[in-house]
Amino acid sequence: MFGVSDLKELKKLDKDDLLNLIGLETRKETTDYLLPALGAFTVGVLLGVGVGLMLAPKPGNELRNDLRNRFEGGKDTLTGAGTQRTETVTRGV
Template sequence: MNKAETEYPAQSSNTFVKGVFIGGLLGAAAALLFAPKPGTELRSDLSEKFGTASDKTKELTGVVTEKTKSLASTVGEKASDLASTVSAKASDIFTTVADSKQQIASTLSETGKKIGDTVTDSSADVADDVAEASKEVSDEAKKATKDVTDEAKKASDDVKSTYKSNY
């Protein structure tokens, strides 16, 4: 390394990227200056190519926007379905707990020995209902996640195919 390199080390690849960008601009300017076509023809060709690229970009933007709205709608519907399922299961659990509570109270008034058995049975019922409801909610969530993932993949594939067919 020479003295200048040790005193002023390279910052990072940032300097290189700037150099490549400036070199690209200078190359483009030189290509325009030494182009075999007259200026008006060259400007006309450039304008036409820019218009084509602009139209394709607008078209692709429309497709992406449409797919994004569709995906957002699907996610909203799935989230709403999942929320209603969770609400219904929570209501079922609450009803089961309330029913079990009434069973426990009546059993306590009958006999002391049956108290332990009834409490155990009711607790098992509640635990089974909670486990079952939890599994059902989990299954619904997995299904909704898979549906959303499938929709997202389909939208991504549609955008890719649209992009590939346009270019």
């Protein structure tokens, strides 16, 4: 059956090795699936943005100025909405 040397070798095995011996594997957690998918999605978005900017019909300076103006307008809108929300909460309305 098992000899002393076999038992010593068995003690050296970790959990994954033992499960592999009987044909099983450890249970994967949600993050094991989510993080690679999120990384691939992020890379895809960044590549899409890059290709979109390269194929844009406007020259670089005009495109950057338009993007900057849109981001600043969005920032002002969000800041204004946050200020209104804070005033509403402060007044207790």
